Amino acid sequence: MTGTPRTTRTPRTTRTPRAVAAAVGFAAQGSEVAVELAGEAARLAAAQARSAADRGDRVLDQLWAYSAERVNAARAQAARKFATAVSAALDAAAGWTEQAVARRVAQDMAPYLIDTLVPQVVDGVMPHIRTAVVPVIIEDLTADERVRAMVAQQSRGMLAAAGGELRRVSADADERVESAVRRALHRRNGD
Amino acid sequence: MTGATAYAGIVTRLSALTVDALALAAVVPLVGTGVPALWSAATGDTPGWLRAGAQLVAAFVPPVYFALCWWGTGQTLGGLLFGTAVRRPDGARLSALRAVARAFAGLAAAPVWLAGMAVTLWDPRRRALHDRLLGTVVQRRL
Numbered sequence: 001m002t003g004t005p006r007t008t009r010t011p012r013t014t015r016t017p018r019a020v021a022a023a024v025g026f027a028a029q030g031s032e033v034a035v036e037l038a039g040e041a042a043r044l045a046a047a048q049a050r051s052a053a054d055r056g057d058r059v060l061d062q063l064w065a066y067s068a069e070r071v072n073a074a075r076a077q078a079a080r081k082f083a084t085a086v087s088a089a090l091d092a093a094a095g096w097t098e099q100a101v102a103r104r105v106a107q108d109m110a111p112y113l114i115d116t117l118v119p120q121v122v123d124g125v126m127p128h129i130r131t132a133v134v135p136v137i138i139e140d141l142t143a144d145e146r147v148r149a150m151v152a153q154q155s156r157g158m159l160a161a162a163g164g165e166l167r168r169v170s171a172d173a174d175e176r177v178e179s180a181v182r183r184a185l186h187r188r189n190g191d
Numbered sequence: 192m193t194g195a196t197a198y199a200g201i202v203t204r205l206s207a208l209t210v211d212a213l214a215l216a217a218v219v220p221l222v223g224t225g226v227p228a229l230w231s232a233a234t235g236d237t238p239g240w241l242r243a244g245a246q247l248v249a250a251f252v253p254p255v256y257f258a259l260c261w262w263g264t265g266q267t268l269g270g271l272l273f274g275t276a277v278r279r280p281d282g283a284r285l286s287a288l289r290a291v292a293r294a295f296a297g298l299a300a301a302p303v304w305l306a307g308m309a310v311t312l313w314d315p316r317r318r319a320l321h322d323r324l325l326g327t328v329v330q331r332r333l
Contacts, residue, residue: 167203167274171331174200174317181312 196282198317199275199331201308207269214268215253223249254294262290274332280316285327293325 141147199207226245227237260267262285265276277285277293285293297304307320316328 163272163274166272167331170203170206170273171197171200173202177202178200178312185313 197331199273199329200317201311203273203275203331204308204311204319204329207267207273207275210269210272211257211267215256218256219249219252222252254291254298257294257297258287258291261285261293262287276330276332277327278330279326280328282330289325289327293321293327296321296325 223246227242230241231237257267260270261277265278265284270276277290279285279289304319304321310320310323311317314323318328322328
């Protein structure tokens, strides 16, 4: 057995560290990849979270606006119904008041007003109206250019109408006289 | 009547003439006697020349009135009231000479003037005798 070639064997102690180193290297690279993947995943997750949050905000805003609109519409409708109801109630109350109260009061007061109160008021006020109010009104009316213009226009209109009527009547008379003369002449010629 | 122009008939013309006559009947005596009366009231006596002058002026008031009215607008007071105007047959206004001739002819021969009005009854343009002689027509404005 002396000739048996010896095979060189790598000692186990030298192969193991390589494998370990490779394993460690793989592990390190894997860890780096894992870290990068984890970071990327975290960024994506954060972006998704922000997007979801934004969508949530928008949905909440729309929901709020819709709710506010519905509330306002409901409030306006309620106000209209309330106003209609109040108006109807007031109308009914006014009608009842007119029928039941005001008419009776007026009927009861009319004789007193006509026979006593109004004549007294008129007798007391008329002298003052005659002496103080009427002259002022007449003066204002006569001094008002619009009233003067209106009176002048009406006078002119009356004169124009009278003149037009006079001319129409005279023109008709012309026609009648001439027709009568023509008839007389024809009759005479016929005889 | 011919075309779109209307002419005044005998009733309208005599009515307008009556209005003018009434107006002159009020004005002529005022001129003829008013001025001498005022003078007399102021001085106590009226000189003869003033009386004669006033009557002369009064005598000329009617022809001057008619001549001026027909020459100016073709309308006297009666014409204004009844809407008539004296014109030439073509619608033009009268010349001063024609207006004066028409006025003096009418006043100097008033009976002929009035009798000549009868011609309006059968004249196509309702012209009177003096209208035919003097080349005028009397238009009506309704």
